[in-house]
């Protein structure tokens with residue numbers, strides 16, 4: 001506080017963001033992370049934001065949805081001068097709204113590499129009924145091409161989908177006590193609209209990027225489409241215990257690396273492999289000939305109707321041994337777990353039917369989810385306490401859990417969290 005003004009300090013800077021253990025990306029964020037910290041203030045506050053640009057290029061900060069003086073709107077070249085590298089710009093304005101908002105540079109390519117943060121304005125008159133839990137989830141997506149740590153902001157297809165900067169199973173489950181009323185605020189800044197779905201409950205959509213709606217306006221549902229640049233608030237009463245999925249329902253957004261320009265997945269041995277060396281990727285012949293089994297065609301796809309031998313675009317059927325081989329060659333896979341289809345204590349991968357490879361479309365998920373993708377230990381945190389062994393093999397991308405727990409288990413997790421905080 002400074003003479004009745006709430007003062008915040010935001011630094012835009014390059015950050016190393018662990019999106020999932022083993023994958024640390026070079027992003028641009030605020031105060032050390034992408035997304036940046038959530039600003040919280042009250043309706044009626046006057047706020048001052050000291051903004052330092054530690055990026056190597058000019059920028060500015062736009063306050064998305066706020067009704068403020070034009071010269072505070074943060075649009076470089078229109079409402080203010082560019083904030084040059086090393087410079088500070090001071091934003092100051094009164095808040096007369098309440099609701100869920102966010103901040104980001106008004107520089108489109110910078111928006112795509114992590115620069116986003118939530119801005120919550122609590123109401124002067126408390127919302128009723130009150131909630132016991134109030135979460136904010138920022139939706140962001142990145143296209144990180146093979147052998148890179150930096151997202152390609154020109155891509156239109158994304159292989160890393162994140163909740164608050166983490167891809168499942170590294171996302172943090174929302175832990176609530178049985179019977180609590182829960183609010184989840186969701187903000188989206190990316191290239192895709194995300195249908196966010198909650199299992200087991202019918203929620204109310206109580207807010208659409210602004211003040212909370214009057215109760216008569218609340219829509220009931222279990223999926224809400226959070227469009228690009230939109231915010232949605234949902235509320236529900238957690239009156240049934242259990243592990244309830246909470247996720248974007250676009251199938252490719254429920255997985256990691258689900259993009260045609262990365263990974264060989266089930267197509268190993270045909271076409272151009274993601275992550276191949278320059279020589280291999282360019283189709284330089286080191287062995288065989290241009291139409292040999294393991295080469296043709298070097299460009300992998302898009303060679304026209306006639307190129308049927310090379311259109312390695314559909315899954316299988318691939319022989320089971322070939323699928324095993326494909327998986328064994330995937331970087332980052334734990335091969336020891338693969339050998340017996342999963343080696344997580346308490347969880348066994350059932351054997352697949354012998355003729356699985358005779359069935360068109362096999363395999364789809366057989367080798368893409370489950371024990372061999374599990375990384376329980378690597379993503380362990382208080383909020384994952386007590387989940388079934390191997391759980392992490394079934395959560396990817398924009399996906400986490402709302403854990404509605406009986407008091408004892410809830411208290412145990414809170415105790416673990418306090419222990420971590422010490």
Ligand SMILES: [Cu+2]
Pocket residue numbers: 161192193194195248249250253398
């Ligand atoms: Cu999505």
